Amino acid sequence: MYEQIAFYLFSVLTIGLFLVTVFSKNLLYAMTSLAAGMVMISGLFFVLGADFLGVVQLIVYVGAVMALYAFAMMFFDATRDIKEKNPNAGRVFLLGGLIAVMLVIIFSAPIYSENIHAIYPPIPGAGNAQSVGLVLFTKYLVPFEVAAVMLLVAMVAGIILAGKKMDQSLTTEDDISKEVILQEDEK
Amino acid sequence: MIGLNHYLILSGLLFAIGLMGVMRRKNLLMLFFATEVMLNAANIAFAATSHYYGDLTGQMFAFFIIAVAASEVAVGLGLLIVLYKKYGSLDLDGLTTMKG
Numbered sequence: 001m002y003e004q005i006a007f008y009l010f011s012v013l014t015i016g017l018f019l020v021t022v023f024s025k026n027l028l029y030a031m032t033s034l035a036a037g038m039v040m041i042s043g044l045f046f047v048l049g050a051d052f053l054g055v056v057q058l059i060v061y062v063g064a065v066m067a068l069y070a071f072a073m074m075f076f077d078a079t080r081d082i083k084e085k086n087p088n089a090g091r092v093f094l095l096g097g098l099i100a101v102m103l104v105i106i107f108s109a110p111i112y113s114e115n116i117h118a119i120y121p122p123i124p125g126a127g128n129a130q131s132v133g134l135v136l137f138t139k140y141l142v143p144f145e146v147a148a149v150m151l152l153v154a155m156v157a158g159i160i161l162a163g164k165k166m167d168q169s170l171t172t173e174d175d176i177s178k179e180v181i182l183q184e185d186e187k
Numbered sequence: 188m189i190g191l192n193h194y195l196i197l198s199g200l201l202f203a204i205g206l207m208g209v210m211r212r213k214n215l216l217m218l219f220f221a222t223e224v225m226l227n228a229a230n231i232a233f234a235a236t237s238h239y240y241g242d243l244t245g246q247m248f249a250f251f252i253i254a255v256a257a258s259e260v261a262v263g264l265g266l267l268i269v270l271y272k273k274y275g276s277l278d279l280d281g282l283t284t285m286k287g
Contacts, residue, residue, distance in 0.1 A: 007189045011197045018201060018224050022208035027216060034220050041227050048194075048238040053246050057230070060253050065223070065260050069216075072264040075271055076216065092210045100203030104196065118242035135243045136250070147254040154258030161265025 006047050014040040025081045027073060035066045052129040072162075194235030201228035215267055215277040219260070226256045 017037035024030045038061045045054035120139060123131045136144055205228060208221025230249045237245025267277065274281055 003189055007193065011193075015197075015200060015204070018204050021220050021224060022204055022212075027214075030217060030220050034223060037224075038227060041231060044194075044197075044231060045234050048234050050234045050237065050246050050249075053230075053234055053249055056250065056253060060257055061223075061227075065257055068260055068264060069219075072268065073216075075268050076277065089211065092207070096203060096207040096210055099206055100199060103202055104199040118240055120243045121241050122243060131243055132246060132250075136247060140247050143251060147251055151254060151258050154261040158261035158265040161262070162268045 003047060006043070010040045010043045010047065013037075014044070027076070031066065031069055031073065035062055038062050038066070050128060052132045191235055191239040194239075195232055198228045198232035198235070201225075201231065204228075213279045215270070215279060218279070219263055219267075222259075223256065226252055 014037050017033040017040065020033040021030045021037065024033065038057065042054040042057040042062070045051075045057055120135050122128070123134055126134065202225055205221045205223075205225035208224060209218060212218045212221055230252055233245040233249040233252070235245075237243060237249075270282075271277060
């Protein structure tokens, strides 16, 4: 009973908030509703018994990723409404509907197969976080390390792209030559 | 009673919303938001499968999806900032300089 109430509440809220994200014209509204929708999705994870995944969703998505978006938004003009041309909206709706139906069929196809069985069942006597740790650090150790290296590479790339020479333009030729002249003047 | 199908249908709906956003958005930052919606939909499907089949593999894949999403955001936002400095806007239709 409570599970049903929680599921329908969270799913309706998530769908509504993500619809606002996708169809809103204001950047700030889109970002805020995306963050709120991710909180609701972590609620769904808690309902599903994946406690650790829910906490990670809250910390990484709602905390880190959304903070990164908020910082990046300082570079852009967030208050102005975004004007977008959509010449053929009907075709987009048709394609989106068709692809959605296809995806639902793909997702639901394995339900009717009998071949699915658990490879790593939850360890009896251990909580969700403990079982996740045991499986992650034994069976999935190599992908875990690869993910760590990937995150390091992404961090370096982010710093190089966004942080280097913040006070001047990276790409425009004129600005760089102006900068050189300014530096020579200082000497 | 809530079954696996409920969660998969929810995931499919959210994925369709994200896909619709990817197809109709012309602003690059909004496009990023729509991809986040799609990644979250996949995460829901993984967590639900993991719960209803009593297997932890789905949760592992969801963790790796979160890691991939975090690195994607870091690199993508850096690229967006460089792009904004160069063109002054994030409109996709303006980025047709490679047209032959």
